[in-house]
Amino acid sequence: MSSFLEEHAAQVRQAADRIRPHVRRTPCLTTDLDSGLRLKPECFQVTGSFKVRGAFNAILSLAAQQPRPAGVIAVSSGNHAQAVALAAASVGLPALVLIPEDANPAKVAATRALGAEVIQQGITFANREERMREEMAARGLTLVHPFDDWNVIHGQGTAALELLADAPDLEVIATPVGGGGLLSGTAISAKHHNPATRVVGVEPAAADDAYRSWKAGSIQTLAAAPTTLADGVRTTSIGARTFEVMFANCLVDEIVTVTEEEIAAAVRVAWNRLHLALEPTGALPLAAYLSGKLPKGRTGLILSGGNANLETVATLLRR
Amino acid sequence: MSSFLEEHAAQVRQAADRIRPHVRRTPCLTTDLDSGLRLKPECFQVTGSFKVRGAFNAILSLAAQQPRPAGVIAVSSGNHAQAVALAAASVGLPALVLIPEDANPAKVAATRALGAEVIQQGITFANREERMREEMAARGLTLVHPFDDWNVIHGQGTAALELLADAPDLEVIATPVGGGGLLSGTAISAKHHNPATRVVGVEPAAADDAYRSWKAGSIQTLAAAPTTLADGVRTTSIGARTFEVMFANCLVDEIVTVTEEEIAAAVRVAWNRLHLALEPTGALPLAAYLSGKLPKGRTGLILSGGNANLETVATLLRR
Numbered sequence: 001m002s003s004f005l006e007e008h009a010a011q012v013r014q015a016a017d018r019i020r021p022h023v024r025r026t027p028c029l030t031t032d033l034d035s036g037l038r039l040k041p042e043c044f045q046v047t048g049s050f051k052v053r054g055a056f057n058a059i060l061s062l063a064a065q066q067p068r069p070a071g072v073i074a075v076s077s078g079n080h081a082q083a084v085a086l087a088a089a090s091v092g093l094p095a096l097v098l099i100p101e102d103a104n105p106a107k108v109a110a111t112r113a114l115g116a117e118v119i120q121q122g123i124t125f126a127n128r129e130e131r132m133r134e135e136m137a138a139r140g141l142t143l144v145h146p147f148d149d150w151n152v153i154h155g156q157g158t159a160a161l162e163l164l165a166d167a168p169d170l171e172v173i174a175t176p177v178g179g180g181g182l183l184s185g186t187a188i189s190a191k192h193h194n195p196a197t198r199v200v201g202v203e204p205a206a207a208d209d210a211y212r213s214w215k216a217g218s219i220q221t222l223a224a225a226p227t228t229l230a231d232g233v234r235t236t237s238i239g240a241r242t243f244e245v246m247f248a249n250c251l252v253d254e255i256v257t258v259t260e261e262e263i264a265a266a267v268r269v270a271w272n273r274l275h276l277a278l279e280p281t282g283a284l285p286l287a288a289y290l291s292g293k294l295p296k297g298r299t300g301l302i303l304s305g306g307n308a309n310l311e312t313v314a315t316l317l318r319r
Numbered sequence: 320m321s322s323f324l325e326e327h328a329a330q331v332r333q334a335a336d337r338i339r340p341h342v343r344r345t346p347c348l349t350t351d352l353d354s355g356l357r358l359k360p361e362c363f364q365v366t367g368s369f370k371v372r373g374a375f376n377a378i379l380s381l382a383a384q385q386p387r388p389a390g391v392i393a394v395s396s397g398n399h400a401q402a403v404a405l406a407a408a409s410v411g412l413p414a415l416v417l418i419p420e421d422a423n424p425a426k427v428a429a430t431r432a433l434g435a436e437v438i439q440q441g442i443t444f445a446n447r448e449e450r451m452r453e454e455m456a457a458r459g460l461t462l463v464h465p466f467d468d469w470n471v472i473h474g475q476g477t478a479a480l481e482l483l484a485d486a487p488d489l490e491v492i493a494t495p496v497g498g499g500g501l502l503s504g505t506a507i508s509a510k511h512h513n514p515a516t517r518v519v520g521v522e523p524a525a526a527d528d529a530y531r532s533w534k535a536g537s538i539q540t541l542a543a544a545p546t547t548l549a550d551g552v553r554t555t556s557i558g559a560r561t562f563e564v565m566f567a568n569c570l571v572d573e574i575v576t577v578t579e580e581e582i583a584a585a586v587r588v589a590w591n592r593l594h595l596a597l598e599p600t601g602a603l604p605l606a607a608y609l610s611g612k613l614p615k616g617r618t619g620l621i622l623s624g625g626n627a628n629l630e631t632v633a634t635l636l637r638r
Contacts, residue, residue: 314636
């Protein structure tokens with residue numbers, strides 16, 4: 001086993017110890033669909049998504065530094081925003097979150113309710129990175145990147161650590177892939193547990209930059225944020241660190257893409273047969289499983305979150 | 320502790336051993352709503368509801384008898400039908416299920432898919448008991464009653480047994496109440512665990528026969544099957560055995576009623592905040608909790624099932 005893998009796996013275990021008082025140990029579920037299937041429903045995680053794992057690991061680490069940072073900043077329209085807001089509030093650090101103007105008002109309200117300052121005015125998907133650098137410089141804030149940060153990656157790897165403790169004989173593990181934080185952390189945990197485990201990332205065909213980066217062997221960037229039901233994985237490219245884990249170190253075996261129709265069908269199966277109220281992004285691994293795109297064998301699906309837009313889901317359920 | 324309670328609690332433990340290979344141990348969930356709340360999501364149970372616990376306990380017991388029964392019969396338009404079909408198929412007994420003509424076609428198909436013979440033609444809510452007696456006599460079948468059967472009651476009590484093993488310090492436990500099988504089994508497990516535990520049944524105000532039976536001290540019967548979102552508790556009266564457990568032996572402390580609007584709100588909270596795709600009946604205890612109708616203290620809610628009509632739920636989500 002490589003020292004790269006050994007070292008990062010040790011840091012995932014440290015992350016698990018660090019975040020344990022703050023996050024929930026989600027269960028491992030079996031289903032009526034297939035006796036070989038195991039689900040890790042991160043929709044039951046604190047704030048409704050796995051994102052608190054990485055955010056707490058990063059922010060607890062920052063808060064332990066001397067001198068203490070002035071505060072943290074994040075850019076997100078979704079689950080990372082709430083995770084950073086909660087983690088910062090828990091350690092008493094101010095948090096500023098930039099959220100694009102067209103974001104779901106419910107998510108903005110939830111982020112504010114967790115105590116973060118939110119700036120929305122004039123923020124777009126295109127200019128948000130620039131606005132973030134301005135605010136960081138002006139206020140001396142520390143960035144909590146949604147995926148390209150080792151502490152975030154190690155925190156996200158704790159979900160697979162729990163899943164493999166509950167189901168040690170899994171042969172395949174699949175997660176959604178956007179920027180690659182969850183997939184990288186999962187790959188570290190899974191390959192350290194058993195190098196023969198097949199680790200698969202699932203993304204919408206409309207947002208296939210991870211697939212193209214895997215095929216090309218270098219980071220490929222989408223020209224614009226894609227339109228997809230899976231609004232949690234609209235990032236235009238993976239990061240340098242997640243590329244290093246997933247593809248340079250070959251800890252991910254495969255990237256699989258699914259169509260919008262396959263995502264919609266998976267949301268319906270999740271709600272109707274599994275009784276899990278998943279958001280479309282959280283259903284990506286299920287979509288790949290249901291459409292026969294995952295390798296065969298005992299399979300674990302990390303279902304990343306449940307913060308769905310109810311209007312969208314109501315429409316999907318009626319189809 | 321009464322010998323009645325001791326004896327029935329021992330039979331719940333025997334039921335747990337008997338059904339263990341066939342049912343799922345559902346998790347105990349914590350939530351972001353209230354740190355003192357514990358959920359037992361029976362929507363993740365085999366077939367999507369707790370009903371398999373009682374059906375397996377009854378049918379495994381029947382199948383062990385000499386001579387073996389010719390087969391089993393049940394009357395149900397919902398979760399009990401699927402539970403009996405699966406349990407009978409598992410032990411190789413024929414099952415006949417009478418389902419009213421106006422039942423949800425998806426549930427009829429699911430019951431048939433599990434290997435049961437289904438008769439629908441000419442079956443109504445009003446004549447189904449009479450038709451059942453005709454078929455029992457003609458074919459020599461043994462009835463698996465949905466609630467007024469000791470083996471069924473003991474099987475249903477295994478859900479609370481698991482919940483209390485996971486959360487031994489609960490002060491309040493609430494379940495839906497229709498015929499009273501789940502509530503009776505829960506009361507046996509909870510009062511045996513700790514006689515100070517408050518055991519509460521929740522029913523729709525539109526179907527308040529258990530409430531009125533509790534107040535009157537005798538079984539009260541509704542004039543007709545009520546109309547309610549909670550279509551799993553449309554029974555017109557509780558049974559002799561469930562009355563004996565709940566009210567004659569005072570193992571249930573209170574029956575609480577909730578309005579249709581409170582049920583709808585609970586389904587939305589379940590789907591939106593808890594990420595549990597519950598059926599309205601399964602959300603009854605949550606409705607009582609959210610509307611402040613449960614006693615104070617560390618509370619466990621047994622959320623009985625998830626087999627919702629998606630059209631109904633899509634409408635609720637849009638409100």
